[in-house]
Amino acid sequence: MSATTKYGILAEFETAADTLHAAALVRDAGYQRWDVYTPFPVHGMDEAMGLAKSKVGWFTFFGGLTGITLGYFMIWWMNAYDYPIVVGGKPLFSPIYGFPVAYECTILLGAFGSLGGMLFLNRLPRLHHPVFNSPRFSKVTHDRFFVVIEAADAKFSDAETRKLLEKAGSKHIEEVRD
Amino acid sequence: MATQQLIKSVPSIPHTPKELERQPLVLNGRGIGWLSDHIAGVAEGRTPKWWWTAFVPSFLIMLVCFSMVLYLMSTGVGVWGLMIPVAWAWDITNFVFWIGIGHAGTLISAILFLLRQRWRTSINRAAEAMTIFAVICAMVFPLIHIGRIWLGWWLLPLPNANSIWPQFRSPLLWDVFAVSTYFTVSLLFWYMGLIPDLAVMRDRAKSKIRQMLYGLGALGWTGSNRHWSNYEKAYLLLAGLSTPLVLSVHSIVSFDFAVSQVPGWHTTIFPPYFVAGAIFSGFGMVLTLMIPLRSICHLEEVITTRHVELMCKVILATGSMVGYAYGMEFFIAWYGGNPYELYAFKNRAFGPYWWAYWTMVTCNVVSPQLFWFKWCRTKMWFVFVVSIFVNIGMWFERFVIIATSLHRDYMPSNWAYFQPTWVDIWQFVGTFGLFMTLFLLFIRFLPVIAISEVKGVTPQADPHHPLGGAKTGGHH
Numbered sequence: 001m002s003a004t005t006k007y008g009i010l011a012e013f014e015t016a017a018d019t020l021h022a023a024a025l026v027r028d029a030g031y032q033r034w035d036v037y038t039p040f041p042v043h044g045m046d047e048a049m050g051l052a053k054s055k056v057g058w059f060t061f062f063g064g065l066t067g068i069t070l071g072y073f074m075i076w077w078m079n080a081y082d083y084p085i086v087v088g089g090k091p092l093f094s095p096i097y098g099f100p101v102a103y104e105c106t107i108l109l110g111a112f113g114s115l116g117g118m119l120f121l122n123r124l125p126r127l128h129h130p131v132f133n134s135p136r137f138s139k140v141t142h143d144r145f146f147v148v149i150e151a152a153d154a155k156f157s158d159a160e161t162r163k164l165l166e167k168a169g170s171k172h173i174e175e176v177r178d
Numbered sequence: 179m180a181t182q183q184l185i186k187s188v189p190s191i192p193h194t195p196k197e198l199e200r201q202p203l204v205l206n207g208r209g210i211g212w213l214s215d216h217i218a219g220v221a222e223g224r225t226p227k228w229w230w231t232a233f234v235p236s237f238l239i240m241l242v243c244f245s246m247v248l249y250l251m252s253t254g255v256g257v258w259g260l261m262i263p264v265a266w267a268w269d270i271t272n273f274v275f276w277i278g279i280g281h282a283g284t285l286i287s288a289i290l291f292l293l294r295q296r297w298r299t300s301i302n303r304a305a306e307a308m309t310i311f312a313v314i315c316a317m318v319f320p321l322i323h324i325g326r327i328w329l330g331w332w333l334l335p336l337p338n339a340n341s342i343w344p345q346f347r348s349p350l351l352w353d354v355f356a357v358s359t360y361f362t363v364s365l366l367f368w369y370m371g372l373i374p375d376l377a378v379m380r381d382r383a384k385s386k387i388r389q390m391l392y393g394l395g396a397l398g399w400t401g402s403n404r405h406w407s408n409y410e411k412a413y414l415l416l417a418g419l420s421t422p423l424v425l426s427v428h429s430i431v432s433f434d435f436a437v438s439q440v441p442g443w444h445t446t447i448f449p450p451y452f453v454a455g456a457i458f459s460g461f462g463m464v465l466t467l468m469i470p471l472r473s474i475c476h477l478e479e480v481i482t483t484r485h486v487e488l489m490c491k492v493i494l495a496t497g498s499m500v501g502y503a504y505g506m507e508f509f510i511a512w513y514g515g516n517p518y519e520l521y522a523f524k525n526r527a528f529g530p531y532w533w534a535y536w537t538m539v540t541c542n543v544v545s546p547q548l549f550w551f552k553w554c555r556t557k558m559w560f561v562f563v564v565s566i567f568v569n570i571g572m573w574f575e576r577f578v579i580i581a582t583s584l585h586r587d588y589m590p591s592n593w594a595y596f597q598p599t600w601v602d603i604w605q606f607v608g609t610f611g612l613f614m615t616l617f618l619l620f621i622r623f624l625p626v627i628a629i630s631e632v633k634g635v636t637p638q639a640d641p642h643h644p645l646g647g648a649k650t651g652g653h654h
Contacts (some may be wrong), residue, residue, distance in 0.1 A: 015647025016639055023403075039210060040374075040634040041406040042641060049403060054411035059417070074335060087347050100352040100430055104359040106421045111363045111416055112548040115370055118412035125397035132400075138381040140401045141374070141630075143211035167391035 004177040007130035009161050010137070011170035014133040016042045019145035021047040022168035026147060033150040037131065037140045039078055050078035056117045064106045071105030072098055091175075105163020148176065193406055203271030203297055203635050205479040206630030207645070210633040214478070217627045218375075218382055220475045230621060236614035240246035243608025246601055247322055255325045257601045263340050263587045264488050264596035266580045269323040270434075272606050274576040275459070276316035276613075277357065277431055278452075279569075281424055282366055282460020287371070287421035291413075297488055299631040300481045303375075304471065305464050306368040307624075311616040312463070313361045322605075344504040350431040356430040363423055367416050374400050374409075374630040408427075421587040435579065445510065451503035455575060458496035458542070462568030467617065469562045471626065480627055481558050490555040493568060500575075504543065518588075527581040530595055541571025606620025 013019040017037070022134055023036050027050045036045060079085070080093035090097070119125065120176065131137050131148055148172070149161050163174050206212070250257055259309050260267035283305040290298040333354045335344055344351050376396035383389035399405070429449035436448040463487065474480040512521040529534050547569040548554040555561065586593045620626070637645040 016641040017647030017649070020641040034397050036403040038403060039214075039378075039401060039405065040524065040630045040639055041410050042403070042639070044641060051404065051407050054408045055440050056415060060412075060415045064419075072471040073344045078335060079346050082344050082384045083341065085345070087345065089345060100433070101346055101355045104352075104355040104423075107419050107426075108294050108359045108362060109229075110419050111366050114412045114415045115366050118370070118408045119397070122402075123407045124399070124405070127398060129398060129400050129468045136221070138629065141378040141381045142214045143209065 002132065006151045007133075007176040007178040008148050008152075008156070009129065009158075009165065010134055010174050011147045011148065011165035011168065012139075013135060013145040013174040014143075014168055015166075016145065016170050019147065022147050022165065025164060026149065026167045031149055031153050033153040033156075035148055036138070037142060037146040039141055039145070039150065043143075055121060056114060059117025059120070059121055060110050061113070063116075064110035066113075067106040067109030068102050071074070071102030071108075074105075075101060098168040113135060121150050124134070131178055132178065134174060134176050137171065164173045182429050187214060192246055200635075201482065201484045203300065203482070204632065205482055208479055209638050213636070214382070215632055216379055217477070217480065217629050217632070218378055218486040218629060219378070220477075220621065220626055221623055222382070225622065229618060233615065233618045235617060236611050239608055239611025240609070240615045241608075242322075243612050246605040246608055247318070249601060250322055250605070251327050257325070257599060258605075259597050259599040259602050260578065260595060263592050263594060264581055264584045266323075266584065267596055268577070268598050268602045269284050269319045269607060270577040271573070271580050272609065273316050273319035273323075274431060274580075275573045276312045276609065277321070278456035278459040278572060278576075279463045280309040280312035280316065280360070280364070280460065281428060281453070281456035282464050283307070284360075284367070284424040285460065287367060288424060291417040294423060295483055295488075296635045299465065299628055299635050300485050301468060301627075302631070303368075303371065303624075303628045304468065304490075304620075304626050305460075306364065306371070307617065307620045308463060309460075309579070309638070310361065310368060311613050311620075313357065313364065314616065315613050317357065317361070318609060318612075328575070329478060333450065339470075346393050349430065349437045352430045353434055356427045360423060363416075363420055367420055369580070370409075370413065370416065371628055371631070372624065374401065375625045377401065377629060378629050379625065418462050418633070425453055435583075440583050440587070440645045441516070442526065444519075445507065447503055447506055447510070451500070452509075454496045454499035454503065455572060456544075457501055458493060458546075459568060459572035461493050461496070462572065464563045465493070465561055465565035466488055466569060469558050469565070471621070473558070475621070476641045477627065480632060483558075484493045486561055487552075487555045487560065490549040490561060490564075493546050494549040494562075497542060497568070498548075501543035504539065522586075523582055525586055526578060529582065529586070531582045531585070532576065534574050535582070537580050539573050541560040542575060547573070603622035625653050 011022070013022060019036060019038065020042060023045060026034055027048065036042075036049060038045070076093045083091050086092065088103075095102075131146070136144070137146065147165065147168070148157060148164070157161040162173055206218075258267065258269065260269065283302075286298050286305045287302040290302075321327060324330060324333075332338065333344065333351070344354075345350075373396055374647075376392050377399035380389055380392035380396050430454065431449035432452035435443040436445060438444060468481055468489075469486070472478055491648055508523050508527075511519045514520075523532075545564050548564060553560075554564070581596050585596055633639050637643040640646040640648075642648050
């Protein structure tokens with residue numbers, strides 16, 4: 001393939017501690033478009049990367065809110081408005097008897113909101129990612145850790161970025177092309 | 179930090195005294211690469227002989243399940259032994275039995291997650307799978323019990339030619355929503371946990387087809403920390419949502435009984451008692467499945483004796499709660515001063531179904547008490563035998579609640595003695611075939627243990643632990 005463009009520089013690490021240390025260095029150097037790839041969530045990595053708190057909670061909240069609203073509306077509309085039937089002299093609509101169903105609807109849509117929100121914020125699913133072009137990258141789900149700094153970053157320079165990652169202690173640094 | 183207490187023989191950490199040290203969650207200091215190789219390896223390579231030996235009979239029994247459904251549909255519910263007054267009979271017994279089993283999975287994945295019980299990571303994947311398959315088995319029964327199975331969609335709030343809607347004041351409809359929500363949310367939770375592990379399978383795949391199929395399931399997961407950050411938050415929120423869900427589902431199942439006016443059913447103790455019983459039976463089934471699994475697939479280093487022991491303790495706790503509930507039911511039946519209620523309970527223990535009642539008490543109240551002894555909790559064959567007793571006992575509990583409360587109703591001219599027919603029996607046996615078929619397929623094609631989660635609880639994963647690469651021990 002000839003028309004490939006440079007995506008960035010990938011540095012491999014062997015331990016969680018080295019990766020955490022490297023992430024803090026990259027953060028302090030002021031890079032914006034970069035990421036750390038790990039086989040499991042590393043404790044403290046969000047702080048080391050300087051990430052803001054995840055926004056998934058909003059998706060859960062609005063999912064749940066939609067669920068309880070739609071649930072109660074459905075019960076009221078079906079049992080008290082569209083086809084009212086009196087059963088056992090009980091009121092046509094009451095938030096008490098409606099609660100179990102409206103509650104289940106809240107949980108259901110809240111759960112869809114959480115999963116959907118996570119996928120949306122992560123821009124998943126996607127069929128390909130440039131980092132997969134590196135043959136060593138398949139170890140990311142096994143026992144290796146990677147720091148990738150994108151060429152699109154304003155501070156990116158071949159020599160400087162490579163030097164920073166070497167300083168961080170990476171034994172293997174390579175260029176990723178897309 | 180908790181991880182630091184999990185591993186022995188690391189001198190650089192100021193240690194807790196030796197007798198307070200816990201057994202590590204992964205034995206022999208196995209590293210994170212070993213975990214991938216070993217756990218994913220179960221679902222790779224040639225299909226082992228034991229798998230076929232288990233799969234073929236399970237599959238045949240599953241076919242029996244489907245044949246019984248077809249026979250019932252083509253002939254009518256009269257092929258079952260149910261009648262008036264025992265109209266719920268075996269079918270609802272089996273439904274509640276399977277739904278109860280389904281409760282351990284979400285308990286392990288959600289409640290133990292919120293309580294930061296890190297040992298859950300070795301067993302949550304298989305327990306969640308068990309939940310989903312148990313709920314599938316459970317859903318078979320009420321659906322065919324309605325008789326005209328082709329009208330089953332009337333349970334859902336869908337417009338139909340009669341322009342009528344479901345009746346939301348009925349606990350039976352609450353149950354439809356509770357069970358279907360439980361199934362859906364359990365499936366979402368399970369799938370979300372699987373995403374990083376499907377990526378493990380994708381990256382290890384030797385053939386193009388496996389790579390593509392696992393790759394599609396993994397949704398392009400890269401292990402990016404920006405993704406992990408959202409992922410962990412979403413996982414926490416799903417756990418937070420599933421916790422009240424799992425408690426509500428069996429509460430709502432118990433409303434099917436408690437909201438009615440049948441003596442023996444109409445009690446306020448039912449929701450907590452049903453939830454405790456569900457967790458009890460669910461852990462029983464988890465142990466029944468896990469003990470053979472860990473030795474056949476050589477997973478003893480990940481599902482350790484400590485894990486089994488902890489599950490035994492959960493069984494002991496919930497078994498004692500169930501025993502308390504049995505006692506309290508009798509007390510309230512007497513203290514409440516309602517002669518019908520008192521009769522229902524006397525009849526339960528000493529009436530025609532006395533044998534079912536005392537089987538239940540032996541299995542559910544007496545057998546878990548053995549787990550006070552460490553020997554009983556650590557001998558695998560022994561735990562396995564007790565777990566079978568728990569399964570039997572919990573089936574009898576539902577049978578006792580349903581059959582003994584119904585078979586002598588208000589008019590003695592109505593009284594009857596329910597006996598199952600061969601169709602009843604094979605229908606129930608058949609669901610075990612369905613359950614085992616699904617579970618065996620799961621073992622063969624998906625990672626049975628949450629690989630990335632177990633990696634996360636090893637000391638090798640802790641950047642502040644010497645094994646995780648920390649240059650100096652202790653805190654940051």
